[in-house]
Amino acid sequence: MLAVVRCLEAWRHFLEGTTTRFEIWTDHNNLEYFMKAQKLNRRQVRWALYLSRFNFMLKHIPGSKMGKADSLSRRPDWKVGVERDNEDKTLVKPEWLEVRRTERVEIIVEGVDLLEKVRKSKVKDDEVVKAVEEMKQAEVKMLRDKEWREEDGIMYKEGKVYVSKDDILRAEIIRLHHNTLVGGHRGQWKTVELITQNFWWPGVTKEMKQYVEGCNSCQRNKNHTEQLAGKLMPNSIPEKPWTHISADFITKLPIAQGYDSILVVVDRLTKMVHFIPTTEKTSAEGLARLFRDNV
Numbered sequence: 001m002l003a004v005v006r007c008l009e010a011w012r013h014f015l016e017g018t019t020t021r022f023e024i025w026t027d028h029n030n031l032e033y034f035m036k037a038q039k040l041n042r043r044q045v046r047w048a049l050y051l052s053r054f055n056f057m058l059k060h061i062p063g064s065k066m067g068k069a070d071s072l073s074r075r076p077d078w079k080v081g082v083e084r085d086n087e088d089k090t091l092v093k094p095e096w097l098e099v100r101r102t103e104r105v106e107i108i109v110e111g112v113d114l115l116e117k118v119r120k121s122k123v124k125d126d127e128v129v130k131a132v133e134e135m136k137q138a139e140v141k142m143l144r145d146k147e148w149r150e151e152d153g154i155m156y157k158e159g160k161v162y163v164s165k166d167d168i169l170r171a172e173i174i175r176l177h178h179n180t181l182v183g184g185h186r187g188q189w190k191t192v193e194l195i196t197q198n199f200w201w202p203g204v205t206k207e208m209k210q211y212v213e214g215c216n217s218c219q220r221n222k223n224h225t226e227q228l229a230g231k232l233m234p235n236s237i238p239e240k241p242w243t244h245i246s247a248d249f250i251t252k253l254p255i256a257q258g259y260d261s262i263l264v265v266v267d268r269l270t271k272m273v274h275f276i277p278t279t280e281k282t283s284a285e286g287l288a289r290l291f292r293d294n295v
Helices: 002-010 029-035 042-051 067-073 114-120 126-138 167-178 188-195 204-213 216-221 284-294
Strands: 022-026 056-060 148-151 154-157 160-162 245-250 261-267 273-278
Touching: 002 022, 002 042, 029 056, 114 154, 114 160, 114 167, 167 188, 167 204, 188 204, 261 284, 273 284
Parallel strands: 022 056
Antiparallel strands: 148 154, 154 160, 245 261, 261 273
């Protein structure tokens, strides 16, 4: 059917608007079913709208009798060289894969040369130090089947710049890829995808999530897609006294008899209250003792 549509598009200026019905010969017998009422998909509906502009009839002719049509599209001279046309062809050339490894790359975002900052970073991870020592001992530039390599004082892990354990540097890289016009305050996964095009370090996804969740602009301007908390429901009524209680401290009071705070414990059922004098420096163990002795 697509071939029929393309043919009518090519010959539209001759066939559209004719009063005489013309025939379209095809060796595809199933196309005759389109001349009857069918449940069409969206593409077929678009084709049907276009075909309605022509006055034609589909006619099935077996392929063995389509000699005139086949002679136009199956010329013998077109077969010359076709059998070996795709032999010994390389789809991906090796030099395409070596560009990133051999060429010097500059990563500059908002006027900041990030590679230079990574090169000058003095903080080194144990894993990086171990890899560098192994490369020095072996006197090579690559290690572990190209997993690690060193170039111009920068460590690369699987082709990506390895950012050492420098919290300030990592935070600046995240900021430049999220807060700037290049980043556009995109979400967590889009920003991670943007960063990991050139950089990598352990836990980059976790750090990116924390940064996005704490971004002031994102929290104020973006819609929150998480489920709403729902309606507030009242607490159940206790069945007996002192099974459900509430406790709070009243602090910063004037010192009286060595105490400067009051622990207030309330029973939810009877509303009975205990006022327990204490100090602001009461520890967890001291709080447990106050409950044991007074409540």
